[in-house]
Structures are given as structure tokens and as C-alpha cells.
Amino acid sequence: MPLYKSIAITPETTAYIWKNSEDVETLFDAVSLNTTSKMRLEKMNALAHKKGYLGVRMLLQYIGYTDFDLLYDATGKPYLMPETGNGKKNHHPSPKQPHISISHSHEFSCICLSNEPVGIDLELKKSKIIQIAPRFMDTKHLEGLSEKEQIEKASVIWGIKESIFKIKSEKGISFPNHIFEEDFELSQGYCNATLNFNNQKELFKIHFYNLEDYIFVCALNY
Template structure:
């Protein structure tokens, strides 16, 4: 299936979503992969993971890039050959990439009850007070996405979601919030945008300069 959705987050940042209906073979035939990507693909045991990986390459091709324009540093962070910032996420039926002139990180998560069940492990549950169960699931998923997006930006070993990344209070209807990273004797602030995409939550984080 072609490109499913585009979200313009700001004037220089856009997210693109691919709804994955194709099988692995169809996706594989539609993209050109460099040797290192072929090696990674062959090492993936999950077909869902393979489809997500290949759908990211479909998105790149849709935007005029190829797999050869995408590289990863030693920490596993993706980079584009033209110097623009890229962040990647995939979850179940969707793959997403975000491209920007600014440093950012993204996360895409399916709404599910499990996230609420494990919420005390990664967030302050006071943020879920006075909400319906569905709102609690949504908010817990946003907060998980906030922490995952910030982690992708920093990409440093030792960062703990509950111990180092703290979300400020927010309302789901706002679509925006702020968060802080307390790590290595520093405090860094982040601006967050979040969106509902079908049965998923999409989060994009930007560091404050």
C-alpha cells in the first residue's frame, strides 16, 4: 500500500507513515538494498520486523532517497547523506520516518492495555489520575513515546526511563507537552508533539536550545 499519512510538525519537520499490507517478498522486490542492509534483513527472525524494515526503505524511496543514503553510526543512530536529521520507528502495521532540519526523535506505539499495566515501571502514575481507562492507556502510551523519543535523541548508555526522563503534566487534548532529562549532572529540556494515528500514538521530541 502506498504512503498512508503525512504530518507536518513544523516548517522544517515532516513525518511520513506507511501502512504495511505487503508481504516480505513484495516489499523486498520493490526496494534496492546495500549489502549491510541485506545482512541485517537476513538476521531478522520476525517477519513483522522484516516488513517494518523494508517499509522504511519504501518511505525513503517515496521521498527520493534510497537505502544507500541511509547510514547508522556506532550507537545505531540513523543519518542521511544530505545532512538532514532522520528518526525511524515502526510498530505492527505501520512504519514511520521523520525528516527535519532540526535534531529530533520519534516513536510510534500501538494503543494497548499492556502499556497501562506496566506504567508504574516507567512513569509517575499520578499523571493518570481522574482519567477513564481508555484515556489512561492513551496517556501512558504518550509518556512512553516521550521517553523513547528523548532516548533516541540522546542515545547514551545508562539512561533510565523512570530515573532520568521526567514528563511535565499535560492534557491529552493539547497535543503538546514538555519533558526533562536529568543525566550526567545536567538537565536538558525537550518540546514534545504527539498525535493519534489510527490506533497508534505518534510522538516527536525536540531538544530546547
């Protein structure tokens, strides 16, 4: 399918979402992959993982980049190649070299471009998250909610922590001990969170959206 949705999160931050309804062969034929990406793809066993990976490349092409423009640092954090990123025809409003974050989960792939450091996460809403909530979040934030709301809110909070982790990408960051969500209402669609790590406190603005059975979270550095 073509682009499923784009979300203008701020004037300089846009998320692009692909629904991977095509089969792996169709996606593979539609993208150009560098040698490293071909090797990574070959090593993937799950079809859903392959589709998620190729869906990201479809999105890159949609906004005027290719797999050849996407690089990873030693931690696995993606970034766009500086020389080829600038000045490309693309749908992103920013004239500056944007930051990029990537997430894929089952049938959706997502990339987000921003002028600010950005992290995103796409989470399938699953009831199991309620059982594991005490391991990663303040469960007071689930009090008084229906089961459906608890699943949704815990999924948002998990996404917040993954997204902030993706911005920082530093060893030793613990979800329960270093990343703290301020309480929020699900209807708000946004909240604040802090990272207290290495004697430094950083504030993040969080935006979240429902996407069929998924929660999409985007964290931006203040």
C-alpha cells in the same frame, strides 16, 4: 500502498508514515538494499519486523533517498550520509542536511526528518502499559482518567521517553530516573519534557498524534 500519511510537525520537521499492507516480497522487490541491510533482513524472523524494516526503505525512496543513504552509528542511531543527502530532490522542505529518526511497529513504518535533532516513536496502544506504568512514569499523571485514557496517556509518555532516548542515544539514561514529562491533557497534542542526566538539564518539545490503534510521538530538542 502508497504513502499513508505525512505530518508537518513544524515548518522544518516532517514525519512520513507507511502502512505496510504489502507482503514482504512486494516490498523487497520495490526497494534497493545495500549488503548490510540485506544481511540484517535475512536475520529477522518475524514477518512484521521485515515489513517494518522494508517500509522504512519505501519511505526513504518516497522522499528521494535510498537505503544506500542511510547509515547507523555505533549505538544504532540512524543518520543520512552527508554527501548524498544534500541537494537531492526530495519532499522535505529543508535545504540543510536533515536529522532523521525511525520507528516501526507492526503494520506501520515511520521516518521523521528535521533540521533539529529529532526522535520519534510509534506505540501500539495496549492495556498492559497500565501495569508497567509505575516502572517508567509518574502515575499521578494518570489519576482521574478512564481506562482508555490511561492507556493512551501512558503510551504517549512511553513514546516521549523512547523519542528523547533516540535523540541522545547515551548509555545510562533511565526512563524513570532521568526523563520527566510535564503533565498535559491528551487533547493538547503537545507537551514539554526534560532530561536530567549527567548534571545537565535539557528541555524537549513533544508532539503526539493518534494513528488508528497507535500513538505517534515526536520529540524535538529546544
